[in-house]
Amino acid sequence: MVLTTQRKAIIEELKKLKTHPTADQFYEVMRRKTPKISIASVYRNLEVLSSAGMIAKLEVSGTQNRFDGDISMHYHLKCSKCGGFVDFSPKGSKTLSKSLDKVKELNMNIDNFNIVFNGLCDKCK
Ligand SMILES: [Zn+2]
Ligand SMILES: [Zn+2]
Numbered sequence: 001m002v003l004t005t006q007r008k009a010i011i012e013e014l015k016k017l018k019t020h021p022t023a024d025q026f027y028e029v030m031r032r033k034t035p036k037i038s039i040a041s042v043y044r045n046l047e048v049l050s051s052a053g054m055i056a057k058l059e060v061s062g063t064q065n066r067f068d069g070d071i072s073m074h075y076h077l078k079c080s081k082c083g084g085f086v087d088f089s090p091k092g093s094k095t096l097s098k099s100l101d102k103v104k105e106l107n108m109n110i111d112n113f114n115i116v117f118n119g120l121c122d123k124c125k
Contacts, residue, residue, distance in 0.1 A: 001048060001049075001052045001054075006034075006037070006041065006045065007045050007048070007049060007054075009030075009033070009034065010026075010030065010042070010045050010046065010049060010055075011049060011054055011055060011069060013026075013029060013030060013033065013069075014026065014055055014067055014068070014069035015069030015070065016069070017029065017069065018087065019084070019085075020058060020066040020067065020068050020076070020084075020085035021066065021067060022064040022065065022066055022067075023042060023043050023046055023064070023065065023067065024039075024064070026042060026046065026067060027039045027042040027043075030042055046067050050067065053071065054071070055067055055068065055069055055071065056068040056069075056070070056071050058076060058085065058114060058116065059114055060078060060114070060116050063078075063083065066085055068085075070087065073089075074087050074088065074089045075087075075088055075089065075090065075115050075116075075117060076088070076115070076116045076117065077116075077117045077118070077119055077121060078116050078117065078118050078119075079119065079120055079121035079123075079124055080118055080119065080120060081120055081121070081124035082121060082123065082124050084121055085116075086121050086122070
């Protein structure tokens with residue numbers, strides 16, 4: 001994967017956002033900075049960057065994929081009212097990392113994981 005100027009700009013912009021935008025929403029943000037950017041290249045680069053592990057893709061059934069510039073281990077709460085995705089790291093989240101280590105002992109490879117909690121965000125609850 002070649003880290004082109006455009007891809008670098010995409011990573012940089014995505015890291016600034018805490019909103020976990022869809023590709024469409026992210027395109028709107030990018031277009032404000034780079035009016036010449038095409039929606040096709042934003043879509044394609046989001047896919048390329050997420051499969052390279054440079055950004056995270058949240059695949060949740062019943063909604064469009066979301067993208068996240070924060071690739072550290074954290075979880076998401078999907079608000080059932082506003083549809084927003086909020087980052088959180090519960091205390092004791094090490095338990096999950098430990099159970100992932102257990103899976104590794106079984107000689108399996110985990111490339112990524114997607115855990116989304118459903119509930120109400122701070123604004124909606
Ligand atoms: Zn909400
Ligand atoms: Zn996140």
